[in-house]
Amino acid sequence: MDFLPLERLINLYDGYRQAFNVNGANIILLQEGGQVFAFSRTCPHQNYTLDYARVSDGLVVCSAHGFEFDLHRGGALVKPLGFPCAALKTYDLVYEGDRIGIVS
Template identity: 40%
Template structure:
C-alpha cells in the first residue's frame, strides 16, 4: 500500500500574529487560516449552516459569528452555540 502526502505552505510563520486572518484556495474549497490567542487555526471558509464565507465573520472570546445569519461557533470545539439546526459543527 502506498501512502502519499501533500504539504502546502500557506504563510510564513513570522507573519502569523494574533488577529491574522487570510483565505487560501487549496485544491477545491477555500480555507481560512487564522491566528487566535496564540493558536493557529485552519478551517473551511464556509459557515456549516448555509455556506457563507467566514473571512468576514466577527470573532469575540473564541467564538466566530457568521456574517449572514449570526450562527456562532466555538473555535475550541467547532460546535455551533446557537444554531437552529442540530449538530452543526466545523
C-alpha cells in the same frame, strides 16, 4: 500525507486573517489570542462566506445569521444550541520548518 503550506510563521500575528484555496478547499487561516486556527471559508448553515465573521475566544460568529461555532471543539455549533446544522469544518495545523499548513 502531503504537507500543504499556507503561511510563513514570521507573518503571523494576532489579527492575522487570510483566505487560501488549497486543493479546491477554501480555508481561512487566522491568529487570535496567540492561537492559530484554520477553518472553512464557508458557513455550514447556508454557505455564506465567513470572510467577515467575528472571531473571539475561539468562537466564529457568522455575519449572516449570527450562528456561532467553537473552534476549540472541532467547529461545533454552539448557538443556536440544538439547531440541526453541521459543524464548521476545521483543519489540523502542521508546522514544518518556517511554515504552517495542513496535511491532505
